[in-house]
Amino acid sequence: MNIEFLRHHALSLPGVVECFPFDESTLVFKVAGKMFLCVDLEHTDYACMKCDPDYALELRDRYAGIDGAYHFNKKHWNQVAFHADVSDALFIELVNRSYHLVVSKLPRRLREGLQ
Numbered sequence: 475m476n477i478e479f480l481r482h483h484a485l486s487l488p489g490v491v492e493c494f495p496f497d498e499s500t501l502v503f504k505v506a507g508k509m510f511l512c513v514d515l516e517h518t519d520y521a522c523m524k525c526d527p528d529y530a531l532e533l534r535d536r537y538a539g540i541d542g543a544y545h546f547n548k549k550h551w552n553q554v555a556f557h558a559d560v561s562d563a564l565f566i567e568l569v570n571r572s573y574h575l576v577v578s579k580l581p582r583r584l585r586e587g588l589q
Contacts, residue, residue, distance in 0.1 A: 475556045475565045477518055483566055484511055487573050488588040506584045510576040511569055520555045521565075522546055523572035533568075 484490055484503045492503050503511040513521045522543040525533065530552050533540045539558025542548030554560055554568060577585055 475560070475562050477513060477515070477556075479562075480511075480513065480521060480565070480569065484569060484573075487570075490573070505573060505576055505588070506580050508576045508580070510572040518556065520553045521569075522551055522553050523568055524550055524575050525552045525568065525572060526575065529571075537564075 481492070481501070485492065487505070489505045490503055491505075492501060494500060495502055499514055499516040501513045501515055502509050509524075511521060511523045520539075522545075527549050530542075530550070533552060534542065537559050539555035539560040541553050543551035543553040546553075552568070554565060556565075560568075577588060580588075
């Protein structure tokens with residue numbers, strides 16, 4: 475996985491925008507104003523994304539490249555390494571899950587506007 479492909483994929487999801495709300499190096503992807511993915515452009519070893527808490531623990535047990543996200547609530551956020559034992563397909567699946575997890579919590583009128 476690389477940042478360019480990750481960025482392209484994230485921006486292809488309905489309603490996604492990118493921004494730098496924290497500093498000049500932390501690229502954040504949001505849907506309806508809610509963050510679901512971020513990457514530190516100065517330390518491009520991993521991306522952070524939301525995850526269902528039970529599945530997050532299962533992934534951390536199974537993959538060396540997945541851990542609780544530093545600086546985030548580790549119950550709900552995973553840190554996924556770009557160059558580890560996580561396949562590109564799984565990486566994209568996790569980005570999609572993060573996106574859909576955030577979208578599922580939006581009010582119905584906002585969810586319907588993303589379809």
